[in-house]
Amino acid sequence: AAGLSDVVSVIVGTAVRSLEQLIEEKAEPFDLVFIDADKESNPDYLRLSLALSRPGTVIIGDNVVRKGRVGDLNNQDPDVLGVRKFFEQAASDRRLDTTAVQTVGSKGWDGFSITLVSA
Template identity: 70%
Template sequence: MSQDRWAVVDEYISSKLIPADPALDATLESSAEAGLRAINVAPNQGKLLHLLAKIRGARRILEIGTLGGYSTIWLARALPSDGRLVSLELDPSHAALARKNIEGAGLSSMVSVMVGKATDSLKKLVADQAEPFDFIFIDADKESNPEYLQWSLKLSRPGTVIIGDNVVRKGCIADPGNKDPDVLAVRSFLEIMGAEPRLTSTAIQTVGSKGWDGFSISVVSE
């Protein structure tokens, strides 16, 4: 099947199951106007993240990679009224736009965006003895994924769900001749998951408006 066909199916699913949403639509529009790359999750993927966080009963969510705040809004809406989401973003201009979009969605009281290198922010959260998170979404630079996973484990508790985005790389992870740094890092990320006794993990391939890729999902053991 072609990319066009995948996109049409995504659009059909979204039209039937995901009502129009002014805050989310405005987030996509403002991100495009600001020149951000269109690498946010698709609407049906955003709702999948929302439902997974709901199913987990998450009260505290950590997001690594904010961009314009699109997935942030989906995840924050899964929280109870006293829940909290912390999102990590390298680029100050992206963080500023995300905060504006989060405010437009009425979620500023439960969402904070930390600006700086994600590994530095993760170290700070650990040093500050932040309360563990129930749900962690890793969606930033892929070369740092192995490090993000190790820090995420330090910020987890038994039952924490850890989701990784973009783990298939259009099938490149299965090509032993591919030495792209992102591909090598994702392979390492998956290998660490598989060897880590505290994690039960799998990954799935996805196709759709964002092309051919996939998610990993792990649960921290009791």
């Protein structure tokens, strides 16, 4: 049986570069991807995560409601625009089924998305 040291590694660098490195190394596809970095780059994280996914992979995007600002079309904050583009990409990709869940807690309005890769 594989020990923990056989399956855990740490990659140091920016998220985009780290994902690109995994793709270059032909890493095994992931079962679960959790995106919780700068929201402006969410479209890049989704695109690169898809290259590391297979049917059945679940991609979770954190903090995607942005206190309701994502729904305010006048809001041009780079993080809000990144989340919108993330959802536009997910909606236009036939391989993906995505939903968002709004949560309310100590941080205020927030939420997460759940995306299932189907093909």
